[in-house]
Each structure stands twice: as structure tokens, then as C-alpha cells.
Amino acid sequence: MKTIPAIFLFFxxxxxxxxxxxxxxxxxxxxxxxxxxxxxxxxxxxxxxxLISALLIVPAWRINKEFTQKILTVLIRLGIGGMFIFxxxxxxxxxxxxxILIAQYQFLPHNLVNLWALILPQFEFWFGLALIVTxxxxxxxxxxxxxxxxxxxxxxxxxxxxLGITCGCFQIDGAQSKAEAWTALIRDLVLIVPTSWLLTRxxxxxxxxxxx
Amino acid sequence: xxxxxxIKFLIGLGLFCVLAAVVNxxxxxxDKSVEWIGGQEVLEKPPEIPQ
Numbered sequence: 001m002k003t004i005p006a007i008f009l010f011f012x013x014x015x016x017x018x019x020x021x022x023x024x025x026x027x028x029x030x031x032x033x034x035x036x037x038x039x040x041x042x043x044x045x046x047x048x049x050x051l052i053s054a055l056l057i058v059p060a061w062r063i064n065k066e067f068t069q070k071i072l073t074v075l076i077r078l079g080i081g082g083m084f085i086f087x088x089x090x091x092x093x094x095x096x097x098x099x100i101l102i103a104q105y106q107f108l109p110h111n112l113v114n115l116w117a118l119i120l121p122q123f124e125f126w127f128g129l130a131l132i133v134t135x136x137x138x139x140x141x142x143x144x145x146x147x148x149x150x151x152x153x154x155x156x157x158x159x160x161x162x163l164g165i166t167c168g169c170f171q172i173d174g175a176q177s178k179a180e181a182w183t184a185l186i187r188d189l190v191l192i193v194p195t196s197w198l199l200t201r202x203x204x205x206x207x208x209x210x211x212x
Numbered sequence: 213x214x215x216x217x218x219i220k221f222l223i224g225l226g227l228f229c230v231l232a233a234v235v236n237x238x239x240x241x242x243d244k245s246v247e248w249i250g251g252q253e254v255l256e257k258p259p260e261i262p263q
Contacts, residue, residue: 093244094244095237095240095244096240096252099251099252100252102252104255110251111249112251113250113251113252114251114252118234118237118246119229119230119233122230126228127225130225138216138218
């Protein structure tokens with residue numbers, strides 16, 4: 001029985017994607033922009049969407065556990081891997097811009113800022129790509145989780161010191177309101193959950209995951 | 213813990229990432245490349261954007 005779990009997983013994926021976008025870009029992806037619902041804090045809507053998506057996985061899991069696990073594995077690998085590849089693009093294209101951004105966090109020793117700005121985006125790109133195209137799921141997940149942890153530490157540091165800087169996750173701009181640091185932190189906390197689950201999966205290529 | 217992960221893959225891809233970083237910095241235009249060891253200026257914090 002695969003049809004009913006597939007339907008649940010389809011809506012779960014849709015809701016989770018919407019939720020992550022609503023958390024990340026509350027000014028753009030929100031019903032409040034169209035005057036439909038007057039919620040002040042759009043991030044709450046995003047978190048709610050993510051929680052509902054998690055609840056939708058439960059019936060799919062109970063009906064066909066193996067199928068649900070396979071589909072979730074494929075979707076998470078594509079989603080997280082794709083996100084890291086996308087996020088690395090502007091950082092690889094402009095190492096100096098990214099280094100300036102890292103310097104604003106005032107977290108790393110001065111002499112390590114440029115090195116970190118050069119190396120981190122490469123880790124994002126290649127381990128994100130490897131998560132999709134290689135069978136080394138656990139290894140790539142470990143590195144990606146380490147990167148998530150580093151992002152969260154930096155964001156908490158920035159919030160604690162009230163630095164008022166942008167996340168620098170997907171774009172390099174000047175300093176922004178610290179609200180963006182909060183949304184980035186919450187988004188990372190949400191994304192760590194499905195990423196961590198990948199550590200429980202077997203090392204196997206995506207194609208084998210679907211076929212076998 | 214070490215046996216749980218393929219250490220050769222981790223180290224191999226890690227070294228490849230470092231190599232890619234070196235190549236990227238060498239190939240980047242001068243206005244976008246950085247010195248290997250060093251940092252950047254800490255800018256002045258802008259006024260808080262009203263919510």
C-alpha cells in the first residue's frame with residue numbers, strides 16, 4: 001500500500017517546505033501579505049506548518065514504514081543537499097564579501113577569518129553535492145550537522161552581543177536587523193531534525209534507495 | 213564512533229574542499245579574492261531597523 005502514504009508525504013513535504021520558507025523569509029512567504037490572516041509574527045505560521053507536516057508523516061509511517069522511510073530519505077537528501085549547494089554559490093563567487101560578513105560576527109580570531117571564508121563554502125558545496133550523488137549518507141550528514149552547529153553558535157553569539165547583522169546564509173548584504181538572525185536560528189533548529197534522522201539511515205545511493 | 217563513519221571519505225573530501233578553496237581564491241577576481249592569512253574590517257553597527 002503506497003498510494004495513501006504517498007499522499008500524506010506529498011502534503012507533508014509541501015507544508016514543511018512552505019514552513020521553512022515562511023520562517024526564513026517572513027516578509028515574502030506569508031498569508032498576511034495578502035490581508036487574509038492578520039498575524040503579526042509570521043514565523044509562528046512557519047513553525048506550525050512544520051509541526052503539522054511532522055504529524056502527517058505519522059499515518060504514512062504506520063501504513064507503510066519502509067516506503068515512508070525511503071521517500072523521506074530521498075527528499076531530505078535532495079532538500080538539504082540542494083540547500084547547501086545553493087547557499088554556497090554566492091560565498092564561492094565572492095570570498096571577500098563573505099569574509100567581511102564573517103568578520104562582523106567578531107567570533108573567529110582575526111587571522112582565521114579569510115581562511116574560514118574560503119574553506120566553509122567549499123565544504124557546503126561538496127558535502128551537499130556528495131549527500132545527493134554519493135552513497136556516503138552518514139559521513140555527509142555528520143559534516144552538515146557540524147556546519148549547522150557552527151552556524152547556530154555564530155548566530156547565538158551575534159544575538160547575545162546584539163551585533164545586529166545579517167545571517168549571510170543565502171546572500172551577502174550589509175548589516176541588517178537582528179530579527180533576521182533569529183529567523184535563521186529557528187530555521188536551522190528546524191532543519192537539524194530531519195538532517196539528524198539521516199544518521200540512522202544506511203549508506204546507499206539515492207537510486208538504490210528508490211529501487212531496492 | 214570512528215568505525216561508524218568512513219574516515220577515508222571524510223578526510224579525502226575534506227582535503228579536496230581545501231584544494232578547491234585554494235583554486236577558487238586564485239581564480240577569483242582581485243577585488244573578490246582575499247589574503248590567505250588575515251581578516252576583514254569590522255564595520256560600524258547600523259541603527260536598529262524599526263519593526
